[in-house]
Amino acid sequence: MNAYFAVSLIGGALTLEYRSSLRFMLSQPICSGLILGLALGAPSEGLFAGLMFQVMFLGYVHLRGERIPDIPIGGMASSALYILSMRRLGGAFGGTILFLSLLLGLLVSLGGYGLYRIWERKAWDVSALAMRYIMEGRFRLASRLHMAGLLFHFAFGFVMLLVVIPVGVEFVTAVAVRAGSEWGGAVDSIRYIVPFIGAGLLVRLYFVRDRAFWFGAGFLVTYVLFLFKG
Amino acid sequence: MLRSHLRHLWRLFFLQSTHNERTFDGLGFFHVLAPEMRSWAADEKEFKEIANRHMGYFNANPILASYILGIVQNMERRRAEGLELSLDRIDRVKSILSAVLTAKGDYFFEIVLIPLGLTIACIFAMYSSYFGPVIFLVLYNYYHLQARIGGYLMGLRMGEGLGRELVEHIYKEQGVLGGCAAFASGVFTALVIVRANSFGGFRLSIWGVGVMAAVFLLRRRISVIWGVVIVFVATAIYLLLV
Numbered sequence: 001m002n003a004y005f006a007v008s009l010i011g012g013a014l015t016l017e018y019r020s021s022l023r024f025m026l027s028q029p030i031c032s033g034l035i036l037g038l039a040l041g042a043p044s045e046g047l048f049a050g051l052m053f054q055v056m057f058l059g060y061v062h063l064r065g066e067r068i069p070d071i072p073i074g075g076m077a078s079s080a081l082y083i084l085s086m087r088r089l090g091g092a093f094g095g096t097i098l099f100l101s102l103l104l105g106l107l108v109s110l111g112g113y114g115l116y117r118i119w120e121r122k123a124w125d126v127s128a129l130a131m132r133y134i135m136e137g138r139f140r141l142a143s144r145l146h147m148a149g150l151l152f153h154f155a156f157g158f159v160m161l162l163v164v165i166p167v168g169v170e171f172v173t174a175v176a177v178r179a180g181s182e183w184g185g186a187v188d189s190i191r192y193i194v195p196f197i198g199a200g201l202l203v204r205l206y207f208v209r210d211r212a213f214w215f216g217a218g219f220l221v222t223y224v225l226f227l228f229k230g
Numbered sequence: 231m232l233r234s235h236l237r238h239l240w241r242l243f244f245l246q247s248t249h250n251e252r253t254f255d256g257l258g259f260f261h262v263l264a265p266e267m268r269s270w271a272a273d274e275k276e277f278k279e280i281a282n283r284h285m286g287y288f289n290a291n292p293i294l295a296s297y298i299l300g301i302v303q304n305m306e307r308r309r310a311e312g313l314e315l316s317l318d319r320i321d322r323v324k325s326i327l328s329a330v331l332t333a334k335g336d337y338f339f340e341i342v343l344i345p346l347g348l349t350i351a352c353i354f355a356m357y358s359s360y361f362g363p364v365i366f367l368v369l370y371n372y373y374h375l376q377a378r379i380g381g382y383l384m385g386l387r388m389g390e391g392l393g394r395e396l397v398e399h400i401y402k403e404q405g406v407l408g409g410c411a412a413f414a415s416g417v418f419t420a421l422v423i424v425r426a427n428s429f430g431g432f433r434l435s436i437w438g439v440g441v442m443a444a445v446f447l448l449r450r451r452i453s454v455i456w457g458v459v460i461v462f463v464a465t466a467i468y469l470l471l472v
Contacts, residue, residue: 019246020243020244020246020247021242021243021244021245021246021247021258021292021293022243022244023292023293023374024367024371024374025344025347025366025367025370025371025374026367028348028366030348030351030352030355030362030363030366031363031366031367034360034363043360044358047355047358047360047363048355048358050355051352051355051356054348054351054352054355055352056458056462057454057458058345058348058349058352058418059345059415060454061340061341061345062340063336063340069453069454069455099466102462103462103463103466106455106458106459106462109455110455110459113455120249120250120251121250121251123248123249123250123251124250124251124252124253126248126250127248127250127252127253127256127257130248130257131257131285134260134281134285135278135281135282137274137278139264142257142260143261143264145248146244146247146248146257146258146261147244147247147261148247149247149248149249150244150247153247183470186469186470186472187466187469187470189426189429189430189434189469190465190466190469192422192425192426192429192430192434192438193426193434193437193438193441193465193469194462194465195352195356195418195422195425196422196426196438196439196441196442196445197441197442197445197458197461197462198352198418199415199418199419199422199438199442200441200442200443200444200445200446200449200461201445201446201449201454202345202349202415202418202419203415203419203442203446204445204446204449205341205345205415206411206412206415211408211409211411211412212412213412214409214410214412214413214416215412215413215415215416215419216416217413217416218412218413218414218415218416218417218418218419218420219416219417219419219420220416220420221416221417221420222416222417222420222421222424223420223423223424226420226424
């Protein structure tokens with residue numbers, strides 16, 4: 001099967017998993033990256049790319065009423081772009097490819113975020129229609145309409161990745177080839193900096209929640225251990 | 231019996247298919263109860279009245295909503311069998327449990343369990359171990375499926391009697407797990423600093439700590455996605471310039 005098509009199918013299925021209330025958490029970037037990696041024959045690269053996207057949102061907590069950033073679709077886009085671009089360039093310019101994949105993944109997250117703001121407003125029309133069917137006694141039709149919401153979620157993930165990944169791979173590889181040797185050394189360290197974003201969110205989460213003692217304990221134990229280990 | 235449960239159980243997993251800004255999961259709530267709803271009504275008029283009550287506003291944590299659905303189904307069944315249960319009482323139990331279990335569920339799953347599981351997963355994955363995602367999925371889904379399936383069946387068996395006990399006893403371990411989550415986060419932060427220091431020296435780790443501080447402060451002012459984008463782009467520019 002074509003790699004882009006496989007990625008899109010997985011993307012559709014995992015978007016459905018995230019947006020319906022299945023909630024097995026397979027759509028979290030660290031899991032979806034591994035799944036995409038397994039499907040594309042590069043599990044370690046998938047895990048790594050998924051990890052990098054995941055750590056940026058590690059301490060993010062979804063508060064009720066807050067608009068949810070579309071982390072899963074961004075994570076999938078980022079992982080797929082990283083795996084496919086690395087494959088095309090034979091593993092060269094890893095740092096640049098990672099940087100561009102994460103950047104595009106973030107933009108896809110923003111796109112999903114915007115699109116679902118519109119969908120949640122429009123979904124009321126679907127619900128209202130289903131309610132009308134129920135009052136008319138057309139119960140099966142109302143149920144089907146409710147389940148049809150799943151088709152939208154699947155189609156969103158599928159189409160988004162089907163459009164973004166082929167174009168994105170071309171873009172990432174073209175930029176990596178042009179600027180990779182110039183950026184190479186500098187951008188390589190992005191993999192060590194990105195986890196600090198998640199660490200910042202975690203610090204915020206646990207300092208607000210009065211768990212500073214346990215956070216500090218974990219930090220000190222690990223740091224001292226590494227200090228003695230050298 | 232099993233078949234009857236399955237008819238409702240699979241629907242629980244699609245509660246939010248038509249999640250919207252006005253009735254939230256109202257239609258999903260109706261969809262779960264629908265297979266049995268006709269048997270609660272004496273005639274078409276009563277059926278419409280029951281349907282109308284259960285397709286309105288419903289906003290609860292989707293995982294713990296299973297308890298509420300089980301309890302409401304039990305109460306409606308008993309009412310249909312002739313027990314004195316006012317409609318007002320059913321609606322009140324539904325709305326009170328929605329509010330209380332949403333607060334409990336959101337806190338336990340969103341603030342304690344998911345960050346704990348993901349932090350452990352990321353620590354393992356930083357050292358290229360596949361165990362991390364597996365541990366996360368097992369830990370999360372143990373509680374998730376227990377609440378989804380076990381919660382529904384328990385609510386169905388015990389009815390409104392479950393409500394008070396549930397609110398008092400559910401997730402008593404959240405204090406311990408919350409401590410573990412904070413501890414794991416501390417471990418993660420220390421590892422991130424150690425790794426940055428060993429790769430890029432003092433300068434890289436200081437920039438990293440600056441990134442942490444920026445995220446910490448930005449989160450107070452703007453949404454998480456914009457905060458991450460700004461810090462990520464600023465970091466890239468810094469790395470390219472230095």
